Amino acid sequence: MAAQTILDIENAHKQFDGTKAVDGVSFTVNQGEIFGLLGPNGAGKTTLIRMILNIFEPDAGTIRFPLSPDGRFQPERIGYLPEERGLFENRKVSDTLVFLAGLKGVPAAQARERALLWLERLQLERYFHRQIRELSKGMQQKIQLIAAIIHKPDLVILDEPFAGLDPINQELFRDLIRELKSQNTTVLLSAHQMHLVEDLSDRIFLINKGRQVLYGELREIKRNWKEDWVALDFRGDGALLKESSLVKSAQIENGRAQLILRDGVRPEEFLSAIVGKLEIEQIAIKKPPLHHIFVETVTRGPHPHPVPLPERERVQGEGGKGDR
Amino acid sequence: MREALAVARWEFWQSLKSKTFLIATFATPLISLGLMALVIFITRTAVGNGETQLAVLDRAGVFSELQDHLDGSNYRVVAVSDPEAELPQRMQRGEFDGYLVIEADFFQSRQARYVPKPRREGLTVTLGRLEPSGVPRTVREALSQILLARALENAGIQLEQAKILSQGVQIVMAAAPEAAVEQMRAGLAISVGFVIILLLLFITMNSISWILYGVISEKRNRVVEILLSSVTANDLMSGKILGLGGLALVQAAIWAIVGLTVIFVGGPYVGLPTTAIGLAILPFLAWEKLLLYLVYFALGYLLLAALSAAISATMSDDLQSASSFGMSLVFIPPILPLLLFSLVLEKPDHIALKIVSFFPPATPGMMILRTAVGDVPWWEVLLSLIVLALGAYGTMRLAGKIFRTGILMYGKSPTLRELWRWVRT
Numbered sequence: 001m002a003a004q005t006i007l008d009i010e011n012a013h014k015q016f017d018g019t020k021a022v023d024g025v026s027f028t029v030n031q032g033e034i035f036g037l038l039g040p041n042g043a044g045k046t047t048l049i050r051m052i053l054n055i056f057e058p059d060a061g062t063i064r065f066p067l068s069p070d071g072r073f074q075p076e077r078i079g080y081l082p083e084e085r086g087l088f089e090n091r092k093v094s095d096t097l098v099f100l101a102g103l104k105g106v107p108a109a110q111a112r113e114r115a116l117l118w119l120e121r122l123q124l125e126r127y128f129h130r131q132i133r134e135l136s137k138g139m140q141q142k143i144q145l146i147a148a149i150i151h152k153p154d155l156v157i158l159d160e161p162f163a164g165l166d167p168i169n170q171e172l173f174r175d176l177i178r179e180l181k182s183q184n185t186t187v188l189l190s191a192h193q194m195h196l197v198e199d200l201s202d203r204i205f206l207i208n209k210g211r212q213v214l215y216g217e218l219r220e221i222k223r224n225w226k227e228d229w230v231a232l233d234f235r236g237d238g239a240l241l242k243e244s245s246l247v248k249s250a251q252i253e254n255g256r257a258q259l260i261l262r263d264g265v266r267p268e269e270f271l272s273a274i275v276g277k278l279e280i281e282q283i284a285i286k287k288p289p290l291h292h293i294f295v296e297t298v299t300r301g302p303h304p305h306p307v308p309l310p311e312r313e314r315v316q317g318e319g320g321k322g323d324r
Numbered sequence: 325m326r327e328a329l330a331v332a333r334w335e336f337w338q339s340l341k342s343k344t345f346l347i348a349t350f351a352t353p354l355i356s357l358g359l360m361a362l363v364i365f366i367t368r369t370a371v372g373n374g375e376t377q378l379a380v381l382d383r384a385g386v387f388s389e390l391q392d393h394l395d396g397s398n399y400r401v402v403a404v405s406d407p408e409a410e411l412p413q414r415m416q417r418g419e420f421d422g423y424l425v426i427e428a429d430f431f432q433s434r435q436a437r438y439v440p441k442p443r444r445e446g447l448t449v450t451l452g453r454l455e456p457s458g459v460p461r462t463v464r465e466a467l468s469q470i471l472l473a474r475a476l477e478n479a480g481i482q483l484e485q486a487k488i489l490s491q492g493v494q495i496v497m498a499a500a501p502e503a504a505v506e507q508m509r510a511g512l513a514i515s516v517g518f519v520i521i522l523l524l525l526f527i528t529m530n531s532i533s534w535i536l537y538g539v540i541s542e543k544r545n546r547v548v549e550i551l552l553s554s555v556t557a558n559d560l561m562s563g564k565i566l567g568l569g570g571l572a573l574v575q576a577a578i579w580a581i582v583g584l585t586v587i588f589v590g591g592p593y594v595g596l597p598t599t600a601i602g603l604a605i606l607p608f609l610a611w612e613k614l615l616l617y618l619v620y621f622a623l624g625y626l627l628l629a630a631l632s633a634a635i636s637a638t639m640s641d642d643l644q645s646a647s648s649f650g651m652s653l654v655f656i657p658p659i660l661p662l663l664l665f666s667l668v669l670e671k672p673d674h675i676a677l678k679i680v681s682f683f684p685p686a687t688p689g690m691m692i693l694r695t696a697v698g699d700v701p702w703w704e705v706l707l708s709l710i711v712l713a714l715g716a717y718g719t720m721r722l723a724g725k726i727f728r729t730g731i732l733m734y735g736k737s738p739t740l741r742e743l744w745r746w747v748r749t
Contacts, residue, residue, distance in 0.1 A: 053553045080553035086546030099334045103554035
């Protein structure tokens, strides 16, 4: 069964004072998936999210929600954890959650019940009647996450949910996001922790300077990535690895090599080139992590053999991409 | 609309429960009442029982007559004897507040000397005694009557008769009932108008300062981000205006109830028949105008509150911006009628006042005052209502646009040019 589209953005533009914050962006988000919206700071992610949330209207293009009546934005079906964090400092946790849930159409009694359940789950129940300013930053972040999902939305937009969290809480949030997915809640995830994004996302959209630079299924993107990484433990003279015409860059230390193969070099080619010349103890050939793909794409622009994209989403020309 | 009401309820109840509100509502009036009571207490002790002790050095033999005449007045006379030279010292010691020397030739010279106790500089509390500090009139009249009675008696008129004649003529104050009622009504209308304008200003300023504080802190702590994903900026703004306006009304009501209770319950304790006065003036209140005042108030409040919400939204997080200056400008038009108060009393139909009446931010105050003072043509009232309603609507629309963009702009205040761009889109 093909996934249904829950969010459809087509050729969205937005500019402020002559600066193009979002410049012709198109993508779709499927129901029930975790969709990574990535990009460096100032790439236009927040503007894009605000357009999705109907806070800004796009200057051009459309943003539709095919599953809702008339395809329109329905605030009570969407949850949002903003990157800029904050809650009413002088209000009680209980009152705040009930109010925010109420704005999303949850009756007060039900909201209290759900709030309490969530707080118990996150071991914050004794703060139910406390004022928010008594909570630590991490706790406040949990309260905000609860506020984003307490009304059981179809689509949750999490903007930098892991920022400022310790590793334990990062894992907690990661597990919660997985749980949302298992309940068929769609998650639009924007984050800088590439290992977590890689771990969670089904598909990603990478935006830079207001434009798309990468878009598609994460697995596909990696499979089509131009370079392979080789991790090699060996005995013998490693110099030949450095000198090999197949290798783009190499770090060699104590019989352990980290290599990046030249674009388009297939793993078999490399293997046959070294067989018999080195004693291989252990070898792993894999695609680079998302972190590397992110950095490469943003700093150098999309690689020369872009992953195949749907027609209308293809980035045209070179302008607006990496400067180097 | 549902969202706006939810925001309004939230703002209203949360602020009502907050310590700041409770302190402002209950502690502030209590402290002012306490201060007032203290001032009254100090004043009363300083004035004493309101009687003036007058020493009389009587060389003409009129003391007992004078005592009779001053019986029931604020003066208590004591006879003193020579030497006169000692009297100033005795007065300084506080034995009496002044002394009167009546020479033996009083009936020929028709003179008496009065020496008041020198006042200490700067302390001129004369509450309860509205008499000039110069010659005490009561004493003068008493002496004149003694003089006259003696003269009449000498002219062969019987003593009793002479005494009665010497009382002179008494004027009894009375006014035609109709006119008196009219006058009372007019005076009341003006005072009620004045009080209503003050209340309007007070309520507006209170709730505006709450709006200002709320918007800036929500902007600073970024709660707006969450709120705007659920409600539109317009709903958020209207909710705040409604909720905090209601809160200011509640505060005003609490103060009015406390104030009236103090006046009616406390009045008799300080010798004011407040209940009787209240009951007497009640029928003269222009009830029919109160409804009109309410409409002016509501529209005026919406206008000013929307304006303030927009200005608060453009304020950068630290309050240090040109917008603070803009905020102080908001209050000038509504204060205008009070500044022009004396002109309104004299010439409620002055052309300048008419022009000000149709400048929406000043309309409520000016029209309330003008309709209170005199009759304003019905078309002017209607026109002012229309102008005000349009002004309020336009301001809310405009403010909504500025609010929507400004509330998400952190770190800097917009320039006028930017504001103009927001308004146009």
